[in-house]
Amino acid sequence: MSTFVEKLKAYSKPGYYDEFDYHWTMTIDLDRCTGCEACVVACQAENNLPIVGEKRIARNREIKWIRIERYWEGDFPDVKMGFIPMLCQQCDDAPCETVCPVFATYHNQDGLNTQIYNRCIGTRSCAIYCPYEVRYFNWFTYTWDEPLEQQLNPDVSVREKGVMEKCTFCIQRIRIAKDKAKDDDQRRVRDGEVVPACVQGCPTEAMVFGDSNDPEAKVSKMMKNPRGYAVLEELNTTPSIVYLKKAHA
Amino acid sequence: MKAQETMFDQGQPSYADVNKDVLSSMLETGPRYWVLLGTTMSVAVICFFMPWVYQLFVGIGAAGMNRNAVWGTYISNFIFWIGLSHSGTLLSAVLHITNSQWRKSIYRSAEAMTLFSLMTAALFIMVHVGRVWFVHWTFPIPNPMGLWPNFRSPLMFDVMAITTYLTASSIFIYMGSVPDFAAVRDASTGLRRRLYTIFSFGWRGTAKEWHTLGWAYTFFAVFVIPLAVSVHSIVSWDFALSIVPGLHHTIFAPYFVCGAIYSGTAGIVTVMYCLRKFLGFEKYIGQVHLDNLGKLLIALSLIWSYINILELFSTWYGGTSFEIEALKFRLTGFYAPLYWEMILFCAFVPLLMLFKKFRLSWNKMLVISILINIGMLTERFIIVATSLPRKFLPNAFGFYFPSWVEISITIGSFAIFATLFLIFIKWVPAVSIYEVKETLKPLRRDA
Numbered sequence: 153m154s155t156f157v158e159k160l161k162a163y164s165k166p167g168y169y170d171e172f173d174y175h176w177t178m179t180i181d182l183d184r185c186t187g188c189e190a191c192v193v194a195c196q197a198e199n200n201l202p203i204v205g206e207k208r209i210a211r212n213r214e215i216k217w218i219r220i221e222r223y224w225e226g227d228f229p230d231v232k233m234g235f236i237p238m239l240c241q242q243c244d245d246a247p248c249e250t251v252c253p254v255f256a257t258y259h260n261q262d263g264l265n266t267q268i269y270n271r272c273i274g275t276r277s278c279a280i281y282c283p284y285e286v287r288y289f290n291w292f293t294y295t296w297d298e299p300l301e302q303q304l305n306p307d308v309s310v311r312e313k314g315v316m317e318k319c320t321f322c323i324q325r326i327r328i329a330k331d332k333a334k335d336d337d338q339r340r341v342r343d344g345e346v347v348p349a350c351v352q353g354c355p356t357e358a359m360v361f362g363d364s365n366d367p368e369a370k371v372s373k374m375m376k377n378p379r380g381y382a383v384l385e386e387l388n389t390t391p392s393i394v395y396l397k398k399a400h401a
Numbered sequence: 402m403k404a405q406e407t408m409f410d411q412g413q414p415s416y417a418d419v420n421k422d423v424l425s426s427m428l429e430t431g432p433r434y435w436v437l438l439g440t441t442m443s444v445a446v447i448c449f450f451m452p453w454v455y456q457l458f459v460g461i462g463a464a465g466m467n468r469n470a471v472w473g474t475y476i477s478n479f480i481f482w483i484g485l486s487h488s489g490t491l492l493s494a495v496l497h498i499t500n501s502q503w504r505k506s507i508y509r510s511a512e513a514m515t516l517f518s519l520m521t522a523a524l525f526i527m528v529h530v531g532r533v534w535f536v537h538w539t540f541p542i543p544n545p546m547g548l549w550p551n552f553r554s555p556l557m558f559d560v561m562a563i564t565t566y567l568t569a570s571s572i573f574i575y576m577g578s579v580p581d582f583a584a585v586r587d588a589s590t591g592l593r594r595r596l597y598t599i600f601s602f603g604w605r606g607t608a609k610e611w612h613t614l615g616w617a618y619t620f621f622a623v624f625v626i627p628l629a630v631s632v633h634s635i636v637s638w639d640f641a642l643s644i645v646p647g648l649h650h651t652i653f654a655p656y657f658v659c660g661a662i663y664s665g666t667a668g669i670v671t672v673m674y675c676l677r678k679f680l681g682f683e684k685y686i687g688q689v690h691l692d693n694l695g696k697l698l699i700a701l702s703l704i705w706s707y708i709n710i711l712e713l714f715s716t717w718y719g720g721t722s723f724e725i726e727a728l729k730f731r732l733t734g735f736y737a738p739l740y741w742e743m744i745l746f747c748a749f750v751p752l753l754m755l756f757k758k759f760r761l762s763w764n765k766m767l768v769i770s771i772l773i774n775i776g777m778l779t780e781r782f783i784i785v786a787t788s789l790p791r792k793f794l795p796n797a798f799g800f801y802f803p804s805w806v807e808i809s810i811t812i813g814s815f816a817i818f819a820t821l822f823l824i825f826i827k828w829v830p831a832v833s834i835y836e837v838k839e840t841l842k843p844l845r846r847d848a
Contacts, residue, residue: 212467221796253556274531276471285797291462313460314531
């Protein structure tokens with residue numbers, strides 16, 4: 153009986169783990185962000201995102217795992233524009249994970265909210281439950297015109313129609329780094345060894361990525377910045393992305 | 402006893418009449434039936450299955466959904482059909498337990514309605530999901546992946562609830578039909594006789610058999626009632642357990658259950674009209690049924706309106722900006738005309754039934770019942786189309802409008818329902834022979 157109670161208690165914890173092995177976290181400094189969309193392009197190239205075409209973008213069916221959201225403040229002519237890069241927040245209490253009937257999306261021991269394409273049956277309920285709207289559905293099977301298919305990343309699967317996809321924090325790079333660290337005398341992954349495509353592509357170094365379980369990591373120091381906040385914090389999804397507010401708008 | 406006398410508008414039929422009338426509706430098939438069946442079948446194939454096959458090849462992109470509105474008409478139709486299924490078995494069970502006499506001539510077709518609308522609803526799940534060829538992964542069947550379904554998911558609850566409800570209501574309707582299958586067996590010859598011998602489990606009508614049937618039937622009636630309530634609660638949780646503004650309400654479960662029974666009861670009135678008109682059951686379906694169903698509809702419409710007001714009030718009182726924005730869009734946005742149409746059809750039109758003149762007229766009741774179901778169909782559409790594309794981040798606000806594939810499949814689903822029902826009336830007596838006989842006053846020799 154007691155083991156049952158313990159199991160039940162363990163089950164109610166986010167992601168079922170007390171502490172993640174690694175806790176991959178990202179900070180995005182909005183003061184540094186220029187909205188150049190280099191991250192969007194980098195992501196497109198790294199993760200085999202389909203080129204959906206003009207018509208489908210007009211119908212709101214684009215697939216961009218990271219997007220730059222624009223907001224305007226004030227009325228013309230006193231208009232100020234603000235922008236915020238929006239990508240999967242890798243929530244610790246992710247609403248999308250509870251709703252998937254087939255466990256296509258779940259939390260792994262690295263604190264990542266993973267998506268398994270082969271298991272997805274396409275109920276699209278995860279996208280409904282996600283408050284950040286960062287899940288993208290494959291409405292069609294997309295093809296790449298020659299010679300674009302030559303640049304497909306062999307480390308990332310190409311998705312077929314009917315499955316959901318989203319930002320993975322470039323899990324293929326995390327896997328490679330972890331494998332290397334394991335071969336290298338079972339050490340832990342060092343700070344800066346994993347760099348997702350968007351972070352790599354950012355010209356102003358607005359994004360910092362790392363393991364927040366490591367107090368010495370750059371990302372852990374950035375997180376302590378008093379400008380830090382999480383988007384839609386009041387929903388208690390406990391996102392893994394910390395945004396640093398613009399100091400003066 | 403009064404209800405008993407008024408159940409038959411055109412005088413009480415004799416025992417032999419009951420058998421003859423009901424069985425002839427089954428055994429004698431005119432050209433009109435074949436034309437009707439052919440029409441509904443071809444509409445089902447052309448409007449439902451052909452667009453679906455097209456969608457299977459192209460991808461869900463054939464429908465009008467997009468990044469912000471990933472659920473659309475398929476889900477709203479799914480809720481509608483589940484809702485329509487709610488009255489049949491539930492009403493039949495409740496009325497059986499309360500021992501209502503007027504139930505006996507309408508319950509069989511009401512239960513059939515439950516069965517077929519559940520099947521249509523299940524079809525919509527198939528149409529909705531992105532990879533229908535893997536839909537069996539939602540069932541707890543051992544598979545090579547060694548993976549169990551996610552029991553935390555409201556969608557998983559749905560699978561469980563709907564399959565249980567479908568099984569229970571199938572058993573319920575079958576069990577109630579066994580003595581009637583025996584009546585068909587006795588009246589027929591050849592292959593049909595042999596078939597119905599199997600269907601009726603060799604029913605002979607001994608006292609012990611009647612006793613067992615009565616006991617089992619009441620057991621299932623009690624079993625089915627909480628089941629029916631749970632099914633639509635769970636369907637509502639698909640929405641209410643999310644954090645989408647405009648859907649994250651605790652009132653949703655009772656709201657959906659009430660709406661489901663409401664639309665189901667209106668559906669029964671429509672089906673009764675057709676049975677009377679096309680199968681000649683004027684003798685058995687009469688004023689008393691209309692009157693009682695009308696009263697039930699008024700009560701349900703009042704509850705429904707009350708819950709609607711509550712929903713608006715608690716949203717407004719809560720006052721969070723997301724909820725207020727969702728409310729504003731619903732009441733004044735693009736789909737506002739649909740919203741007010743729903744209020745008109747479901748809250749105000751049914752009040753006409755307060756007058757006996759409306760309640761006792763078949764034509765007027767037919768119009769009202771169809772209007773109610775149009776209102777309920779749009780209610781489900783509004784829930785999906787106004788809340789889901791507009792959640793939290795204004796930059797990601799979208800818009801949803803159904804494509805021709807979705808509209809065609811919606812039309813086709815009604816044809817599927819009609820086809821199933823038409824097949825049903827030729828296989829199962831649409832009016833319960835033995836239970837109607839129970840309500841007849843015993844004939845005296847000098848009468």
